[in-house]
Structures are given as structure tokens and as C-alpha cells.
Amino acid sequence: MQDIRQQAAKKGVTLFAAGPCQFCGAAVASGVEQCLDLFAGLAGLLRAERAYAEVHLFSVDAHALQHPEIHGTLNNHVHLLSLCLMLERQASAAMGTRKPAVEKFLTLGRQWPPLDPPPAGRRGSLTVADVVAASAEQRPALTRRWAEQVWEAWAEHQPWARRTLDRLTHA
Numbered sequence: 001m002q003d004i005r006q007q008a009a010k011k012g013v014t015l016f017a018a019g020p021c022q023f024c025g026a027a028v029a030s031g032v033e034q035c036l037d038l039f040a041g042l043a044g045l046l047r048a049e050r051a052y053a054e055v056h057l058f059s060v061d062a063h064a065l066q067h068p069e070i071h072g073t074l075n076n077h078v079h080l081l082s083l084c085l086m087l088e089r090q091a092s093a094a095m096g097t098r099k100p101a102v103e104k105f106l107t108l109g110r111q112w113p114p115l116d117p118p119p120a121g122r123r124g125s126l127t128v129a130d131v132v133a134a135s136a137e138q139r140p141a142l143t144r145r146w147a148e149q150v151w152e153a154w155a156e157h158q159p160w161a162r163r164t165l166d167r168l169t170h171a
């Protein structure tokens, strides 16, 4: 919690410890902290649910992009590039898959224009709570839908992601 409090404070955001998650709207009782616990719990499914493990990186990107206030600024860039690769360019969403274009992006280390997120609560209607509550059978397809909704919510920055990937793969 310390880390995310600091990130949020830097962005002038106060974290609430009660009610639904203030960022993604997940119907939890104790706010963003519980939302993060649910997300951490998904990692515990990887061993038992092979089909979910094949799409786990959708969860990683979707959750991060629904909670930009508690992550570093460049985080948005990385997760958008990753979603673009998986949803539009057939990159694997399996746990442990490397994305050379994203690694190259990280080595560039130059200043990137900020990618302002859509308003909290308008970052896709599915949340980690839905994916956690789903049956093992439903979970992989629901996870992909979650990622598609988040990608759609960030539509304003899709051109940036496509353009940047084109440059990274052709440079």
C-alpha cells in the first residue's frame, strides 16, 4: 500500500479504504486495496487453470490501465503497447511471454508525451471482480473481453500505440 499511496499522492489522488474501487468501479467492500488483492489472487490460478494462464497478460494490462493513478506515468504506455500487440497483432497473452517491441520501447528512455487516461469509472465495465467471480470455464473468454473493453476505453490513444509499434518494429 505504501507504494501505491505515494504514486497516488504524486498525482493528487486520495485513496479510499471503503466502498467500490474508486478507479475501476469493482464492487468490493474495502476499496482499491481489496481490488489489488483480487488482482494478486489471479496469479494463484495460473497453475491450476492452464487456459487462464494462456491469457493472464490480458489481466495484467487491463488492471493496470484501469488504475493509472497508482502506477508510474510510463506504465500507461507499456500496457497500451502490450494490449495493441495482443489484440491487433496476434502476440501471445500467455504468462511469461516476452514482447521484444515493448522491451525495445523501455530501452529508449526518452521523454514520451503523457497519455491521459479516460475518467475513473469509464475504463470498461468489466473488472477484476468479474474475472475472479467467473467459473474456470468462463474465465479465459471473460478476461479477453475485459482487455477489449479497456482497449476500447483508451481509444483516444490507440493511434499512438499503433504508430509507436510501427516505428519500433521497423526502425
Ligand SMILES: [Zn+2]
Residues within 6 Å of the ligand: 021, 022, 023, 024, 025, 026, 032, 035, 036, 066, 067
Ligand atoms: Zn479497481
